[in-house]
Amino acid sequence: MKNLSEFEIIESIKRGNQSDFSLLVDRYKDRAYSLLKRILKDDMDAEEALMDSFLKAYNSLKNFRYEAKFSTWFYRIVYNTGLTIISNKKRKIRTEMSSIDEHFDLGEYDNEIYAKSDDSKMYLLKLVDKLPPRNALVLVLFYIDDMTLNEISQVLDISLVNAKVLLHRSRNALRDMIMKHNYQEELL
Amino acid sequence: MKNEYDDMMNKYLDGELNQTEINELNDMISRDTELLEKLKAYKLVDKHLKDIEPDTTPADFTIRFMERLNTVSEKLESNKFFYSIITFFFISIVGSLVFLFTYFSEPTDEYNKTEYVIEKLNNYSVDIIGKINEYFVNFDVSVALVSASLICMLGLYFLYEFVKGHKRKVEALHN
Numbered sequence: 520m521k522n523l524s525e526f527e528i529i530e531s532i533k534r535g536n537q538s539d540f541s542l543l544v545d546r547y548k549d550r551a552y553s554l555l556k557r558i559l560k561d562d563m564d565a566e567e568a569l570m571d572s573f574l575k576a577y578n579s580l581k582n583f584r585y586e587a588k589f590s591t592w593f594y595r596i597v598y599n600t601g602l603t604i605i606s607n608k609k610r611k612i613r614t615e616m617s618s619i620d621e622h623f624d625l626g627e628y629d630n631e632i633y634a635k636s637d638d639s640k641m642y643l644l645k646l647v648d649k650l651p652p653r654n655a656l657v658l659v660l661f662y663i664d665d666m667t668l669n670e671i672s673q674v675l676d677i678s679l680v681n682a683k684v685l686l687h688r689s690r691n692a693l694r695d696m697i698m699k700h701n702y703q704e705e706l707l
Numbered sequence: 708m709k710n711e712y713d714d715m716m717n718k719y720l721d722g723e724l725n726q727t728e729i730n731e732l733n734d735m736i737s738r739d740t741e742l743l744e745k746l747k748a749y750k751l752v753d754k755h756l757k758d759i760e761p762d763t764t765p766a767d768f769t770i771r772f773m774e775r776l777n778t779v780s781e782k783l784e785s786n787k788f789f790y791s792i793i794t795f796f797f798i799s800i801v802g803s804l805v806f807l808f809t810y811f812s813e814p815t816d817e818y819n820k821t822e823y824v825i826e827k828l829n830n831y832s833v834d835i836i837g838k839i840n841e842y843f844v845n846f847d848v849s850v851a852l853v854s855a856s857l858i859c860m861l862g863l864y865f866l867y868e869f870v871k872g873h874k875r876k877v878e879a880l881h882n
Contacts (some may be wrong), residue, residue: 537780544769551759557710573772574779643755687717694748
């Protein structure tokens with residue numbers, strides 16, 4: 520595999536070396552896939568959306584001017600692609616992104632998820648999946664992608680303050696899920 | 708009040724509390740077991756989320772994507788070729804018509820502009836191609852040129868579609 524910096528890869532693609540785009544795909548596919556799984560809640564949809572996102576990124580790469588980090592720019596494409604797919608499927612985004620309080624109530628099914636989960640991390644990730652897309656997304660961007668709140672606010676197109684509030688609310692929701700079902704001991 | 712401590716505990720996790728605030732939080736959790744349990748749950752969430760690895764895409768994802776990218780790029784190139792042909796003919800036709808109606812000088816009173824241009828064009832053709840112009844003397848040459856261009860353009864379009872369809876069939880056979 521070529522050991523190129525991100526800047527070198529992008530410039531090479533801009534010069535017409537289409538095959539170098541596979542280096543960017545390899546770098547970002549798993550993280551972007553994680554994001555899309557949180558948004559779409561479906562593996563197949565997430566994979567299809569990931570393909571679309573990379574195609575859009577490739578076609579728009581000539582317009583990328585390094586005003587933001589490539590990851591921020593790309594995740595914004597991923598996020599918007601995810602939202603478009605939700606919209607096309609006539610899912611009501613407003614309903615999905617409504618008050619978090621409606622979403623973190625664990626029922627019998629969730630106990631089943633816990634029983635079937637291989638380990639505590641997997642269980643926690645499944646709890647994250649139960650959050651509304653934007654709340655799940657902010658946790659993935661912050662913890663898995665190590666993005667700053669400033670970068671997250673750019674990806675989600677919200678203010679820095681709102682990004683912070685969203686992160687806090689998402690953490691609160693997970694905390695409440697765990698406490699409500701007394702799973703602290705199991706997760707320790 | 709509880710919400711205020713929720714916010715404070717979130718800031719604690721993000722390392723945004725100063726020493727005074729940390730002492731205040733310590734004081735509160737030492738007196739309130741519910742708050743202590745909350746903080747434990749927060750730390751648990753924070754710790755486990757930090758350890759989570761991203762989901763993995765199917766192993767052949769990059770290969771499949773690059774194949775799709777190549778297909779899309781080839782299609783775009785074909786479209787570019789087609790559009791360039793259309794553009795060329797369109798510009799040629801418009802250019803020819805503009806040339807016909809502007810190259811020659813203004814008509815005299817005896818003729819209207821179209822007849823004047825046709826006559827001039829016929830004379831011009833006689834000068835250039837000699838006796839061949841005899842075939843055109845009785846025709847509206849500009850109409851003939853435009854018709855020929857349109858026929859060429861349509862012919863090329865159908866040829867392009869035929870080649871494209873043939874290529875698709877060959878690819879289907881390979882797959």
